[in-house]
Amino acid sequence: xxxxxxxxxxxxxxxxxxxxxxxxxxxxxxxxxxxxxxxxxxxxxxxxxxxxxxxxxxxxxxxxxxxxxxxxxxxxxxxxxxxxxxxxxxxxxxxxxxxxxxxxxxxxxxxxxxxx
Amino acid sequence: xxxxxxxxxxxxxxxxxxxxxxxxxxxxxxxxxxxxxxxxxxxxxxxxxxxxxxxxxxxxxxxxxxxxxxxxxxxxxxxxxxxxxxxxxxxxxxxxxxxxxxxxxxxxxxxxxxxxxxxxxxxxxxxxxxxxxxxxxxxxxxxxxxxxxxxxxxxxxxxxxxxxxxxxxxxxxxxxxxxxxxxxxxxxxxxxxxxxxxxxxxxxxxxxxxxxxxxxxxxxxxxxxxxxxxxxxxxxxxxxxxxxxxxxxxxxxxxxxxxxxxxxxxxxxxxxxxxxxxxxxxxxxxxxxxxxxxxxxxxxxxxxxxxxxxxxxxxxxxxxxxxxxxxxxxxxxxxxxxxxxxxxxxxxxxxxxxxxxxxxxxxxxxxxxxxxxxxxxxxxxxxxxxxxxxxxxxxxxxxxxxxxxxxxxxxxx
Numbered sequence: 001x002x003x004x005x006x007x008x009x010x011x012x013x014x015x016x017x018x019x020x021x022x023x024x025x026x027x028x029x030x031x032x033x034x035x036x037x038x039x040x041x042x043x044x045x046x047x048x049x050x051x052x053x054x055x056x057x058x059x060x061x062x063x064x065x066x067x068x069x070x071x072x073x074x075x076x077x078x079x080x081x082x083x084x085x086x087x088x089x090x091x092x093x094x095x096x097x098x099x100x101x102x103x104x105x106x107x108x109x110x111x112x113x114x115x116x
Numbered sequence: 117x118x119x120x121x122x123x124x125x126x127x128x129x130x131x132x133x134x135x136x137x138x139x140x141x142x143x144x145x146x147x148x149x150x151x152x153x154x155x156x157x158x159x160x161x162x163x164x165x166x167x168x169x170x171x172x173x174x175x176x177x178x179x180x181x182x183x184x185x186x187x188x189x190x191x192x193x194x195x196x197x198x199x200x201x202x203x204x205x206x207x208x209x210x211x212x213x214x215x216x217x218x219x220x221x222x223x224x225x226x227x228x229x230x231x232x233x234x235x236x237x238x239x240x241x242x243x244x245x246x247x248x249x250x251x252x253x254x255x256x257x258x259x260x261x262x263x264x265x266x267x268x269x270x271x272x273x274x275x276x277x278x279x280x281x282x283x284x285x286x287x288x289x290x291x292x293x294x295x296x297x298x299x300x301x302x303x304x305x306x307x308x309x310x311x312x313x314x315x316x317x318x319x320x321x322x323x324x325x326x327x328x329x330x331x332x333x334x335x336x337x338x339x340x341x342x343x344x345x346x347x348x349x350x351x352x353x354x355x356x357x358x359x360x361x362x363x364x365x366x367x368x369x370x371x372x373x374x375x376x377x378x379x380x381x382x383x384x385x386x387x388x389x390x391x392x393x394x395x396x397x398x399x400x401x402x403x404x405x406x407x408x409x410x411x412x413x414x415x416x417x418x419x420x421x422x423x424x425x426x427x428x429x430x431x432x433x434x435x436x437x438x439x440x441x442x443x444x445x446x447x448x449x450x451x452x453x454x455x456x457x458x459x460x461x462x463x464x465x466x467x468x469x470x471x472x473x474x475x476x477x478x479x480x481x482x483x484x485x486x487x488x489x490x491x492x493x494x495x496x497x498x499x500x501x502x503x504x505x506x507x508x509x510x511x512x513x514x515x516x517x518x519x520x521x522x523x524x525x526x527x528x529x
Contacts, residue, residue: 001283088285089235090293111282 009105045082157182348406354389355412
């Protein structure tokens with residue numbers, strides 16, 4: 001069973017970290033990722049550029065509109081994701097709870113849709 | 117003969133249908149299929165048992181009949197739907213359930229922990245538990261929660277969908293997970309109890325059936341799993357239940373603890389509750405439910421309100437605050453302090469608590485303040501505080517109680 005773990009952080013919290021705090025945090029991510037790969041449960045994952053670089057695209061009445069953002073009415077922004085292979089939701093929750101951002105932001109665990 | 121069998125089947129349904137269901141959900145890996153198959157098996161039992169007599173182990177008979185009926189239905193469905201290769205795997209399942217008691221108990225625990233899985237919303241956990249573990253109908257649940265039946269039905273459907281789609285496993289939590297997972301189960305049980313006991317809105321002060329259901333659940337859980345906090349919660353519910361009939365007058369008016377007729381408290385429930393508390397406390401692995409039960413036991417122990425051991429109660433609240441730093445518990449501690457040291461000390465403590473604003477919308481905080489001010493004869497302030505409490509209260513009997521207090525303060529009696 002595949003689950004997507006979406007990582008939501010407050011970019012302001014990350015930006016407020018000192019250099020040493022920031023590199024320690026990234027170090028935790030490296031360790032987590034290495035362990036996940038070693039366990040054979042990592043199917044993919046990426047870190048995203050900050051939300052200030054994002055563009056939102058929609059078509060309304062046949063007209064394309066592109067806007068800057070999404071804008072931060074929401075406090076937490078999508079910062080990256082892991083696609084993991086887990087037996088069931090309990091295991092997916094276990095994995096998600098070890099993602100470093102779980103301590104300062106939140107992880108949304110979404111089962112990948114199985115059709116048919 | 118047919119009538120006798122019908123009565124027997126009905127009795128077995130009442131006593132055992134939840135256990136049969138719990139096992140079938142494991143075997144068939146689906147709530148809806150399990151329920152459907154179980155009902156078919158009970159229907160089949162009427163005919164088969166009238167013909168062949170009652171089987172030696174009716175529960176095992178029901179489980180295996182339900183299972184074959186379900187597999188049969190899948191097989192028929194599969195004939196029309198070639199895209200179901202996994203069905204063939206289920207046609208030759210490993211040996212059917214042995215029906216031994218340990219396995220049955222495990223299945224019941226699996227069902228309880230799955231219904232109370234924290235990945236489901238609390239509303240959904242409650243509805244699902246009452247439906248699947250207690251066997252209440254959607255209408256009964258809707259009625260008790262003053263919610264339209266379709267809303268409850270949809271809540272249950274969505275929860276089952278999430279269990280299936282997100283693959284919430286049908287498992288008893290591991291030792292590591294147990295503390296947090298057990299908390300979720302206890303929370304659901306206590307919420308059901310309070311729904312019956314307090315009735316958050318509307319005219320009925322107590323809805324007895326729900327409290328009884330919660331106590332039944334607590335007993336079942338304790339039978340299946342020996343954890344001190346389950347004893348604590350069961351004790352807490354029993355000690356509240358013991359006072360039920362004295363909590364309101366014949367015409368439905370609220371009677372506070374100090375005015376209740378203690379001779380009518382149910383001593384059998386108090387004895388059982390107190391013993392459970394003692395046992396849980398001795399384990400030294402107790403938590404907030406045990407401590408609240410211990411406080412209730414101290415109250416139950418006092419022959420008259422004036423004999424209440426407030427020193428011990430304040431002490432228990434101190435320990436409770438260390439486990440759970442909630443402002444509501446701090447408020448209760450302040451009220452107990454007022455009983456021990458006088459209203460002025462209590463008022464000081466409550467006012468300090470209300471400074472940060474978290475209790476501003478909590479009716480009982482205003483009611484407690486009002487009561488202390490009344491006892492200190494500061495009538496204008498008492499009146500204002502009672503009005504603040506009244507504005508926040510929806511429950512009819514509580515509203516009438518506060519109104520009576522306002523009248524008393526106004527009349528200067």
